[in-house]
Amino acid sequence: xxxxxxxILLLIVMSVSAMPQTVISAEESAASExxxxxxxxxxEEDASVVRSGLEPKHPEAIQTLIDALSVAVPYAVSIxxxxxxxxxxxxxxxxxxxKEGDFSDLDLMAQIIWWENGMNSDRCMLLTGSVVLxxxxxxxxxxxxxxxxxxxxxxxxxxxxxxxxxxxxxxYDLARELLEHGSLAPAxxxxxxxxxxGSGVYEQIESSYSKKDIEYFCYR
Numbered sequence: 001x002x003x004x005x006x007x008i009l010l011l012i013v014m015s016v017s018a019m020p021q022t023v024i025s026a027e028e029s030a031a032s033e034x035x036x037x038x039x040x041x042x043x044e045e046d047a048s049v050v051r052s053g054l055e056p057k058h059p060e061a062i063q064t065l066i067d068a069l070s071v072a073v074p075y076a077v078s079i080x081x082x083x084x085x086x087x088x089x090x091x092x093x094x095x096x097x098x099k100e101g102d103f104s105d106l107d108l109m110a111q112i113i114w115w116e117n118g119m120n121s122d123r124c125m126l127l128t129g130s131v132v133l134x135x136x137x138x139x140x141x142x143x144x145x146x147x148x149x150x151x152x153x154x155x156x157x158x159x160x161x162x163x164x165x166x167x168x169x170x171x172y173d174l175a176r177e178l179l180e181h182g183s184l185a186p187a188x189x190x191x192x193x194x195x196x197x198g199s200g201v202y203e204q205i206e207s208s209y210s211k212k213d214i215e216y217f218c219y220r
Contacts, residue, residue: 098161100146108145109175114167115157116192117215124205125174127217130183131192137183138190191218 103111112132113125135141135148142148149158178184189202198218207213 098150100144103146103162105145105179106172106175108149109178110167110172111161112145112149112155112157113175113178114171115160116155118167118171120208120215121205122174124208124215125171126178126184127189127203127205128192128215129175129178130185131190131217133178133183134185134187134190137187141190185217186219188220189217190220192216193218 109129109132113129116128117124132145132148136143136145142151149155149161183189185202191198192215194213194215196216196218198220200219201216202219203217205215205217207215
């Protein structure tokens with residue numbers, strides 16, 4: 001549940017709790033003035049509501065609730081995700097319109113290491129980028145940073161390419177370091193995931209936000 005929406009729900013609850021609970025009884029309804037319908041005949045369903053004794057004495061309370069809902073519902077649909085929530089990913093097909101050259105290598109590297117391991121340590125982000133560079137240099141993978149990231153079935157975070165989010169300057173500094181000085185890992189370290197693969201583990205890094213999660217950087 002989004003935090004901002006909770007305040008709107010609270011407003012609704014307060015409105016409901018403030019509504020008087022007494023209703024007009026059937027006897028009181030019968031003794032009150034006739035309901036003006038504007039028609040010669042009263043619809044049977046409408047008449048049954050009056051006879052049931054459910055007509056509120058304070059319709060303004062009902063209106064207050066209606067007004068609150070009219071604000072809350074459209075607002076809940078429009079508000080963005082709170083910090084910490086993952087954004088709704090695009091499908092692979094929805095990002096196909098991006099092509100080689102739409103982003104600089106610096107932008108691409110910053111996006112990759114941010115979306116892959118932005119919540120983890122600098123070392124983890126640097127090794128993530130190192131795997132990308134090793135793949136670029138490997139004949140078994142595409143020969144560009146864009147190609148490696150967009151390679152179908154390899155990086156699920158490619159769905160976030162071009163997302164309108166402020167990536168910290170510090171992450172760009174790490175990306176620049178990688179592009180200027182090259183991979184920090186041996187050339188045959190081409191796997192990065194939260195599980196072991198390949199012929200062995202080069203390095204494993206415990207997640208900064210969960211001790212149960214470990215990022216593995218593995219040899220071919």
